[in-house]
Amino acid sequence: MSDAPVAPKTDAAAQAARVILGRLYAPISDELAQVERMYRAELTSDDPYITNLLAYIEDYSGKKLRPALLLLAGKTCGRLTRDHIVLGVVAEMLHTATLVHDDILDDALLRRKRASINALAGNEVSVLLGDHIFSHAFELSLDASTPVGAREFSRAMAKTCFGEIMQVHNRNHFELGEQKYLQIIEGKTAELYATSAMLGAHYAGADEKTARAFYDYGMNLGRAFQIMDDLLDLLGEEALVGKTLGSDIEKGKPTLPLIRHLAVAPEPAREAAIAAARGNDRPRLLRLLHDSGSFKYAAGRAGAFVAQAKKGLEVLPPSELRDLLCEIADFVLSREL
Amino acid sequence: MSDAPVAPKTDAAAQAARVILGRLYAPISDELAQVERMYRAELTSDDPYITNLLAYIEDYSGKKLRPALLLLAGKTCGRLTRDHIVLGVVAEMLHTATLVHDDILDDALLRRKRASINALAGNEVSVLLGDHIFSHAFELSLDASTPVGAREFSRAMAKTCFGEIMQVHNRNHFELGEQKYLQIIEGKTAELYATSAMLGAHYAGADEKTARAFYDYGMNLGRAFQIMDDLLDLLGEEALVGKTLGSDIEKGKPTLPLIRHLAVAPEPAREAAIAAARGNDRPRLLRLLHDSGSFKYAAGRAGAFVAQAKKGLEVLPPSELRDLLCEIADFVLSREL
Numbered sequence: 001m002s003d004a005p006v007a008p009k010t011d012a013a014a015q016a017a018r019v020i021l022g023r024l025y026a027p028i029s030d031e032l033a034q035v036e037r038m039y040r041a042e043l044t045s046d047d048p049y050i051t052n053l054l055a056y057i058e059d060y061s062g063k064k065l066r067p068a069l070l071l072l073a074g075k076t077c078g079r080l081t082r083d084h085i086v087l088g089v090v091a092e093m094l095h096t097a098t099l100v101h102d103d104i105l106d107d108a109l110l111r112r113k114r115a116s117i118n119a120l121a122g123n124e125v126s127v128l129l130g131d132h133i134f135s136h137a138f139e140l141s142l143d144a145s146t147p148v149g150a151r152e153f154s155r156a157m158a159k160t161c162f163g164e165i166m167q168v169h170n171r172n173h174f175e176l177g178e179q180k181y182l183q184i185i186e187g188k189t190a191e192l193y194a195t196s197a198m199l200g201a202h203y204a205g206a207d208e209k210t211a212r213a214f215y216d217y218g219m220n221l222g223r224a225f226q227i228m229d230d231l232l233d234l235l236g237e238e239a240l241v242g243k244t245l246g247s248d249i250e251k252g253k254p255t256l257p258l259i260r261h262l263a264v265a266p267e268p269a270r271e272a273a274i275a276a277a278r279g280n281d282r283p284r285l286l287r288l289l290h291d292s293g294s295f296k297y298a299a300g301r302a303g304a305f306v307a308q309a310k311k312g313l314e315v316l317p318p319s320e321l322r323d324l325l326c327e328i329a330d331f332v333l334s335r336e337l
Numbered sequence: 338m339s340d341a342p343v344a345p346k347t348d349a350a351a352q353a354a355r356v357i358l359g360r361l362y363a364p365i366s367d368e369l370a371q372v373e374r375m376y377r378a379e380l381t382s383d384d385p386y387i388t389n390l391l392a393y394i395e396d397y398s399g400k401k402l403r404p405a406l407l408l409l410a411g412k413t414c415g416r417l418t419r420d421h422i423v424l425g426v427v428a429e430m431l432h433t434a435t436l437v438h439d440d441i442l443d444d445a446l447l448r449r450k451r452a453s454i455n456a457l458a459g460n461e462v463s464v465l466l467g468d469h470i471f472s473h474a475f476e477l478s479l480d481a482s483t484p485v486g487a488r489e490f491s492r493a494m495a496k497t498c499f500g501e502i503m504q505v506h507n508r509n510h511f512e513l514g515e516q517k518y519l520q521i522i523e524g525k526t527a528e529l530y531a532t533s534a535m536l537g538a539h540y541a542g543a544d545e546k547t548a549r550a551f552y553d554y555g556m557n558l559g560r561a562f563q564i565m566d567d568l569l570d571l572l573g574e575e576a577l578v579g580k581t582l583g584s585d586i587e588k589g590k591p592t593l594p595l596i597r598h599l600a601v602a603p604e605p606a607r608e609a610a611i612a613a614a615r616g617n618d619r620p621r622l623l624r625l626l627h628d629s630g631s632f633k634y635a636a637g638r639a640g641a642f643v644a645q646a647k648k649g650l651e652v653l654p655p656s657e658l659r660d661l662l663c664e665i666a667d668f669v670l671s672r673e674l
Contacts (some may be wrong), residue, residue: 003451015467045499045649047499047502049503049506050499050502050503053502097468101464101465101468104460104464107657122505123441123460124441124505125502125505125506127438127441127464128498128502128505130464130468130503131434131438131467131468131471131494131498132495132498132499133498134468134471134472134494135491135492135494135498136495137490137492138475138487138494139488139491139492139495142484142487142491144489147479147484147487150475150479150484150487151476151479154472154475154476154479155472155476157468157469157472157475158472158473158476159469160385160472161357161465161466161468161469161471161472162382162384163387164465165384165387165462165465165466165469166384166387168385168387168459168461168465169462199626226341226465273446283348290648292505296473304380325364337661
């Protein structure tokens, strides 16, 4: 669609976030640039139409958090090798593939302030392009010196899909319960963070216990990230966040603030919230969730996961890089920036 | 959709095909049964909803041609190992994943005479379920004793997706040309046959030249298979074939008979065919293509690829299994059975 809405490309908040990330990523800036170069080099084709599509989604991924985690974990545990570059690219490609397919799932019109690929090229091409990127990512993962990365990433992706299916299956099931919500976000989001961090440590020669600590760090970071993402979907400004907002409510996707509200609010406020969600009355829903303290609760849960992420890193000897990993965890909480 | 049309489950033609395949698969029947058992065991989940979805698509794949080729190639070249079983399951899972996603692409309502998974569970779940099966297939491929299978299958799938994207991109472009049509079907269909046959030989210890011969055999078989499949879409009886037919015309997908017709028919018959295709007037289109000899031409091209497939096997010493591979090639031509 040529008439898909495209929001302005930059704004002060995004620039501020970039400055912070620039500082946090400083110790791995060379390697991250290598990841970006290899990522671009891998997303090519002999066919000009396909090459255009691939070029279009090149900057789909934004913050490059997954490769950054992989590289920082590796650097913290020892030294970075070619395996880290290759697997950093794989992490980013797998994430990109899920974004391309998420656009189909969500019927999203905006992604990173540009028309999403399915608005541009249709659902069919989006499915196939995502499939291509998945396959190519798996192919690339076999370029690492051992098959551990390929195995872990394919396992992680299989779990990611299950998490997303459970989410679709529980649509309009607002009384899902916090436990099930967590299970869903662990699958659909946190697993790929956890696996990236773990592989970074593993390929730097870390022992199993340390690799496991990084897995847990990534898992907690991912949980916090998704809770914040869901909060932003309810509370954020579209122009700021750069993607279609409020779509969780519209899609009947129960997220933590509403789940919490339904668990604690008195009967009339419960029913009112369900009615507001079903009727896609966002202002009314926001007021209700605010009054029951549910936004505060959700932000608190995200904060607790960040605290857990930082605590888990205490198995490592103190270092500047360890401090940086803690700062990255804190950054997840400031995502409204 | 609960009201999706479901055609009768069996018929005489399908039973006849099964009898023939039963004979052709006889030398590998034990191993094929192992593949089927492992395939079923792999498609499971802790979640009852997902388990139901996976059970539903268990018999999506029909003739099991890809694992059968892999096993027969292996048996012809030496002996079958656990690698053959594992990679046979992978071939079938990858094929299943593409079918699940094809249903989205084609908006197909029928698949193997049952409601397709997207009619049953929606596009979103179909995308995710296909992604899960892809990921899980790649994970499983790493259980083989070397990474060759994982590498070749991921490369093949990346190419398969490109073939499918080119097909979508050339929709309503009826004057595509035979060369481009062949390039598309080589990607979307033949590559997975070729890779399956090649890996069967490779994992039985065949040298590179022999493995390459099997790759070419599978490639030619796949080309013939897809040409026949496209012919059936135009000519077949829905009740016989067990899937929605005529959808290629409806979708503006140019296939060989029409491509040939446009290359050889005089001007009025060319324009009439394009009008009939655009207007989805199947009876008129069939008459025109028949009159220009285009069906005969397409069947002849399929026959030529089958002949090439058989000829390529002459590098092997004569054996009963080699003869069987020739019979399987011939079987592709009799698919209206």
